[in-house]
Structure formats: C-alpha cells, structure tokens
Amino acid sequence: MAREEFDHIVVGGGSAGCVAAARLVEEGRYQVLLLEGGHSNRHPLLDMPPGIFKMINGSKFMQYHTTVPQPHLAGRAHDIPQANVLGGGSSVNAQVYMRGRPSDYDAWDAMLRGNNDGADWSWPAVLKTFRAMENNNRFNDAHHGVGGKMSVSDPGHIDQTSRWFVQAVQALGEPFNPDFNGRSQRGVGFYQFMNRNGRRSSAAYAFLSPLENNPLLTVRLQARAERILIENGRAVGVAWRDRHGRPQRSYARGEVVVTAGALVTPKLLMLSGIGPADHLRQHGIDLIADAPGVGQNLIDHPEVPIIANFDGPYGYFGQGNGWRMLLNGLHFKIFGGGRILSAGVEAGAFVNPQDPTAEPTIQAFCVPIVYVDRDTASLVENTYGLTVTTVVVKPKSRGTVRLRSADPTAMPLVDPGLLKHPDDMASMVAGQRFFLRAFREEPLAAHIAKLAIPSPLDTSDEALEEHCRRFVKTNYHPASTARMGADGDPLAVLDARLRVRGIDGLWVADMSAVPDINAGNTNAPAMMLGSRCADFIMDS
Numbered sequence: 010m011a012r013e014e015f016d017h018i019v020v021g022g023g024s025a026g027c028v029a030a031a032r033l034v035e036e037g038r039y040q041v042l043l044l045e046g047g048h049s050n051r052h053p054l055l056d057m058p059p060g061i062f063k064m065i066n067g068s069k070f071m072q073y074h075t076t077v078p079q080p081h082l083a084g085r086a087h088d089i090p091q092a093n094v095l096g097g098g099s100s101v102n103a104q105v106y107m108r109g110r111p112s113d114y115d116a117w118d119a120m121l122r123g124n125n126d127g128a129d130w131s132w133p134a135v136l137k138t139f140r141a142m143e144n145n146n147r148f149n150d151a152h153h154g155v156g157g158k159m160s161v162s163d164p165g166h167i168d169q170t171s172r173w174f175v176q177a178v179q180a181l182g183e184p185f186n187p188d189f190n191g192r193s194q195r196g197v198g199f200y201q202f203m204n205r206n207g208r209r210s211s212a213a214y215a216f217l218s219p220l221e222n223n224p225l226l227t228v229r230l231q232a233r234a235e236r237i238l239i240e241n242g243r244a245v246g247v248a249w250r251d252r253h254g255r256p257q258r259s260y261a262r263g264e265v266v267v268t269a270g271a272l273v274t275p276k277l278l279m280l281s282g283i284g285p286a287d288h289l290r291q292h293g294i295d296l297i298a299d300a301p302g303v304g305q306n307l308i309d310h311p312e313v314p315i316i317a318n319f320d321g322p323y324g325y326f327g328q329g330n331g332w333r334m335l336l337n338g339l340h341f342k343i344f345g346g347g348r349i350l351s352a353g354v355e356a357g358a359f360v361n362p363q364d365p366t367a368e369p370t371i372q373a374f375c376v377p378i379v380y381v382d383r384d385t386a387s388l389v390e391n392t393y394g395l396t397v398t399t400v401v402v403k404p405k406s407r408g409t410v411r412l413r414s415a416d417p418t419a420m421p422l423v424d425p426g427l428l429k430h431p432d433d434m435a436s437m438v439a440g441q442r443f444f445l446r447a448f449r450e451e452p453l454a455a456h457i458a459k460l461a462i463p464s465p466l467d468t469s470d471e472a473l474e475e476h477c478r479r480f481v482k483t484n485y486h487p488a489s490t491a492r493m494g495a496d497g498d499p500l501a502v503l504d505a506r507l508r509v510r511g512i513d514g515l516w517v518a519d520m521s522a523v524p525d526i527n528a529g530n531t532n533a534p535a536m537m538l539g540s541r542c543a544d545f546i547m548d549s
C-alpha cells in the first residue's frame with residue numbers, strides 16, 4: 010500500500026491545532042492532515058452557550074484526568090477535565106474571552122530575548138495576532154479587532170444575580186471595568202464571550218468550517234496519535250490508531266506540529282523518545298533526545314468556590330432541566346433571546362486584595378448556580394445559589410505530567426500541585442476573604458439566605474486554608490509542560506519559534522509551550538500560539 014503523505018501534519022485538533030491547520034491550508038500551497046483524537050463537534054450542546062454545564066461532569070466530549078493523590082490536600086485526587094472533540098477546549102469551554110495582560114507576554118519576551126531567532130513575544134507583537142483573529146461586537150480600537158474569524162460578544166443574557174454581584178463588588182471600592190481586555194484588568198464587570206447570537210465560536214467552527222471543502226485539508230476524527238515517527242533526528246510522521254483501533258501511519262514531507270493539549274503533548278513527546286532520560290529508561294523507551302523539561306513545570310490556575318444560598322428562586326438552578334429547559338428553548342426560538350444565550354457565567358472581577366496598587370492577583374467568576382467539582386459535589390446542597398470562584402492568576406505552584414506506562418492508551422500521571430506553594434495559598438485566602446465581603450454588600454446581601462461554604466462560623470486563616478484544600482479545583486487551564494526557553498535553560502523544550510530542541514521538523518504550539526501562564530483564561534492564548542506557529546512554519 011502506498012504510504013500516506015502530506016506536507017504538514019497537525020496532531021490534536023484543539024484550540025491551537027485548528028488554528029494552526031487552518032492557517033497552513035489558507036496559505037494555498039500545503040496539503041495538511043489534522044489528526045484529532047476526539048469526536049466531531051457537530052452537536053447542539055456544544056453550540057449553545059450554557060451547554061458546558063450539561064457536559065462538565067460526564068460527557069464523551071470530555072476526557073477526565075484524575076490527578077495522583079495530592080498529599081498537601083490531605084490525599085485528595087481531583088479531576089482535570091480536558092476536551093475530547095474537534096475544537097478541543099474551544100468546543101467545550103465557558104467561552105470567556107480573556108488574553109491576560111501585557112506584562113505576561115513581555116515577561117515571556119524578556120526570558121527569550123537575545124536568543125529568540127527573530128520571534129517577538131512582546132505584548133505589541135502578540136496583540137497583533139489577537140486582534141487579527143477577533144471579530145468583536147462592541148470594541149474596535151487599539152485593543153480589539155473586528156476583521157477576524159472568531160466572534161467575541163457581550164453576554165447574550167445577563168441574570169439579575171450577576172448584576173447584584175457587580176454592584177456589590179463596586180460597593181467594596183472596586184471600579185466598574187467595561188473591558189477586561191482593554192486598558193486595565195482591574196475592577197468588576199461583565200466578561201465578553203467567544204460566541205455570537207447563541208452560537209459558540211470555537212476554533213473548529215471559526216477556522217476549520219470555512220475550509221470544509223478545501224482539498225488541501227484532511228481532518229481525521231477519533232484518530233489517536235501514539236507517537237511521532239523520528240528518523241535520523243527529524244520528525245517524519247505520526248503513528249496513530251483509527252476509530253476501530255487499527256494502527257496507521259501518516260508521513261510529513263514538511264513539519265509535524267503537536268497540539269494535543271498540555272496534558273497529552275508531553276505524553277506524546279515522551280512516548281516518541283523525547284523527554285527526561287531517566288524517566289524514559291524507567292519505561293523502556295529508547296531515548297532520542299534528552300529533554301528534562303518535558304512534563305515538568307505544569308502550571309494551572311487553582312480555583313476555590315464561595316457558595317451562598319438565595320432566599321428565593323434566583324439564578325439558573327433547574328433552568329437546564331425538564332419544562333424550564335423547554336421554556337427557555339421556546340423563548341429563544343420565538344423571541345431570539347433569553348437564558349439560553351448565557352454561558353452560565355456573565356460577571357467577574359480582577360482584584361489584588363493584598364496590594365490594590367499592584368497588578369491583580371485574583372480573578373473571580375460569578376456563577377449563578379451551586380458549582381463545585383465532581384469529587385466535592387456531595388459536600389454542598391444543590392439548590393438556588395450563587396458561586397463566586399476565586400482564582401490565583403499567577404500561581405507559583407508547579408506540577409508534573411509523567412508516563413504511567415509505555416502503553417499509549419494509558420492516561421498520563423498528572424500531579425498539578427494546586428496551592429502547594431505557600432504564596433498561592435496566601436493569595437487564595439486573601440481572595441476568599443475579599444469576596445466573602447461582597448456577599449455582605451447590597452444589593453446582593455438582601456437576597457442571601459445563608460453562606461453555604463466556607464463556614465461563616467469560622468473565617469480564621471486556618472479555617473479558610475482548610476476550606477481551600479478541601480474545595481480547590483482546576484480552572485481548566487493546564488499549561489507549560491513543554492515550554493519555550495532560551496539556550497542553556499534546563500527546562501526549555503522548545504526554542505523561541507516553538508521548535509522542539511534537538512529534533513528537526515517538530516513543533517509544539519499548544520498551551521504546553523508557554524513559559525508561564527497568562528493572568529486569565531487560556532483559550533485565546535492557545536489560538537494565538539497556533540496562529541503564530543503557522544507563521545513561523547511559513548517563514549522557515
């Protein structure tokens with residue numbers, strides 16, 4: 010049988026992978042294969058903004074990585090859900106549009122400066138890419154664009170409880186911020202979302218759909234990559250299994266780009282012989298490149314809920330089930346609006362409770378339901394309530410992704426270490442204390458029946474720390490497990506142009522690549538990485 014050959018192969022059709030593949034196809038010269046391990050993204054639940062809350066705790070569109078027991082969390086093992094569908098995180102996420110702040114990218118640039126082979130990661134450079142991808146429905150200015158493929162919109166529906174939250178936080182002295190992606194992050198306000206008119210603007214929908222009939226693009230679904238094929242120091246293809254479990258191989262005349270997400274990309278590199286020599290030896294894998302940084306430096310945003318019960322039927326409790334769901338659907342069909350246009354979170358804030366003059370340390374999400382992780386759901390009554398989650402935006406804790414075995418079907422061992430660093434715990438406790446005060450401010454306070462968690466009876470540091478250990482969860486942003494770095498940086502897996510050091514023709518362009526996590530949600534940054542990787546490949 011003739012061997013299947015393409016110009017470029019992209020492994021993992023997620024936020025970054027869809028953008029990278031689309032941009033390479035749009036160039037008009039390259040035959041591109043996109044291998045996606047998950048399912049098709051054609052499903053109404055994926056389209057509609059609140060669909061995430063129907064999927065998050067059990068769906069074929071998700072893959073659940075259960076962490077190794079966390080000793081600093083009294084042995085808890087919590088889940089990190091990741092996408093298992095074309096579009097990746099952008100097909101299942103809460104669609105909050107955030108990019109982080111200029112200092113995030115300027116710090117990456119400083120880390121790589123003098124050693125960046127012309128790759129400029131400073132804020133003005135990445136902002137160009139963000140603006141080029143964006144089609145904003147409110148802003149068109151130095152921070153935002155209107156000509157891009159990804160729709161960014163104001164919330165389609167705002168619940169009154171979200172408005173109460175925004176007003177209560179203003180009563181604490183925080184400014185109303187009309188644009189968290191604008192001049193400053195600080196303050197409280199309403200997020201913008203990656204959707205338009207009730208339709209999710211995933212990377213698959215925005216970037217791949219327009220190329221559906223383009224003969225230069227081949228998309229394989231339920232095509233699970235097992236390893237990168239490397240010959241004489243060059244990536245030449247990918248070994249993968251099709252939906253029937255049959256082994257397949259595809260070859261690249263040009264480049265192989267790995268974008269399988271921050272928990273799977275390091276696993277694929279290690280299975281391919283690229284990783285920490287000792288660890289690969291331990292699993293009997295032939296070493297091709299000793300890369301100690303592969304699977305190290307895992308960063309994620311830790312999130313801890315504050316939950317209060319309302320004194321009446323406020324918020325979204327029950328709105329996604331039974332007759333209420335039908336009514337909401339009908340409302341949308343007849344009047345074209347209503348709750349179905351809400352992603353389930355509308356308002357948020359960025360604050361620094363320890364030093365209000367410095368950059369924010371905490372991001373908050375206001376979720377008008379009782380919202381906790383699967384492993385803690387039984388600890389809180391599911392009824393009418395408001396959850397305010399506090400997230401440490403620049404965590405210092407670091408974790409690892411390691412191989413469980415050399416079997417490609419085995420899930421990796423994920424040790425995220427959320428809140429392991431004492432500074433992260435101190436920030437989190439300060440954030441909890443700050444937002445607990447919001448529940449005592451009007452107009453929110455008038456509608457609160459009781460605080461469910463943390464216990465209002467003891468808000469000492471010790472009690473809040475205990476609450477954080479019990480309820481901390483992922484904000485779904487694993488990152489930095491195969492990161493860029495300068496020459497001589499022992500954890501630098503990639504150079505500044507996203508190329509895997511020591512192997513020709515191999516690139517990593519997903520959230521694994523970032524030198525440090527951005528302050529805020531990570532979907533737009535992942536898409537920016539995919540886009541820039543395509544630029545680098547076309548330049549090379």
Ligand SMILES: Cc1cc2nc3c(=O)[nH]c(=O)nc-3n(C[C@H](O)[C@H](O)[C@H](O)COP(=O)(O)OP(=O)(O)OC[C@H]3O[C@@H](n4cnc5c(N)ncnc54)[C@H](O)[C@@H]3O)c2cc1C
Nearest residue numbers: 021023024025046097098102103104105234519520530532
């Ligand atoms: C539940 C949830 C809510 C979130 N909410 C937000 C939000 O509101 N706003 C925001 O900005 N960010 C949010 N995020 C985070 C954001 O979506 C991710 O950071 C982003 O999608 C990561 O992009 P990526 O390209 O690095 O990886 P992914 O998008 O995860 O892409 C990886 C892709 O690789 C595929 N894959 C995995 N293994 C293999 C294999 N062996 N072979 C082939 N393919 C494989 C996966 O199926 C997936 O499609 C959320 C994430 C989740 C999971």
